[in-house]
Amino acid sequence: MTKFLNVERLGNVAVVRMNSPETHNALTTESQINEIVDLCAEVKADKSIRAMVLTGTGKAFCAGGNIKDMQKRQGIFAGSPYDLRDVYRNGIQKIPLCLYELDIPVIAAVNGHAIGAGLDLACMCDIRIASNNAKFAESFVKLGIVPGDGGAWLLPRIVGIPKASLMAFTGETIGAEQALSWGLVEQVCAPDELDAEALGLAQRIAENPGHALRLCKRLLREGQHMRLDSLLELSAAYQSLAHHTQDHQEAVDSFVEKRKPNFLDK
Secondary structure, three states, X not given: OOOOEEEEEEOOEEEEEEOOHHHOOOOOOHHHHHHHHHHHHHHHHOOOXXXXXXXXXXXXXXXXXXXXXXXXXXXXXXXXXXXXHHHHHHOOOHHHHHHHOOOOOEXXXXXXXXXXXXXXXXXXXXXXXXXXXXXXXXXXXXXXXXXXXXXXXXXXXXXXXXXXXXHHHHOOOEEHHHHHHOOOOOEEEOHHHHHHHHHHHHHHHHOOOHHHHHHHHHHXXXXXXXXXXXXXXXXXXXXXXXXXXHHHHHHHHHHHHOOOOOOOOO
């Protein structure tokens, strides 16, 4: 069986491509979900990886759920309401819990349509850049359903409640330039430049010490639901750890000595 994910290692960067162009990279099966969950576990265990790029093969980033499976109530959409509840909880909802919480920075390179769960998948990443032909939609309401994979939590934190409400209540599609103006993506480029732009950004991130990237990402995540005083306490604890790493000393030494640092993730 063909794997859903193609993973390429480029130095300290992992480039991950969803590879089901015939279905527009729809998230349709339990095995696809498990591939993403397993990948996150592998990346989390490999301390030499400092950044990850997630993109799609073909004309779409990810088209979300398979509508034909929904129509036939088969695959991950089969069963009673109680069965479906557990399918969501034990299936696709594992993706935001592992991808959003992944220790390293993740860049979504949105090469085409990011629809429904595909948009939410992009929102699970830390930074989104898009080709100028990309399209975005929180389209669940068009199918008479709701964001079942965390989109109602993720999207408002990126574009704000009013714009997230507009997208969720209408289910309408917006283009790359509108996504840029709304802050949904940070950059728009030509399709043939997207891979290079995403990889270049990931490599600039990965030039920094791995431990500092991981601690910084955790602070940003925790800061979304902590009080300031609690976050300051956590920041002090993380900072004390960072000050006692070899890479911190190397960063300071190389700055003073005006040379390129050599970080060892220690």
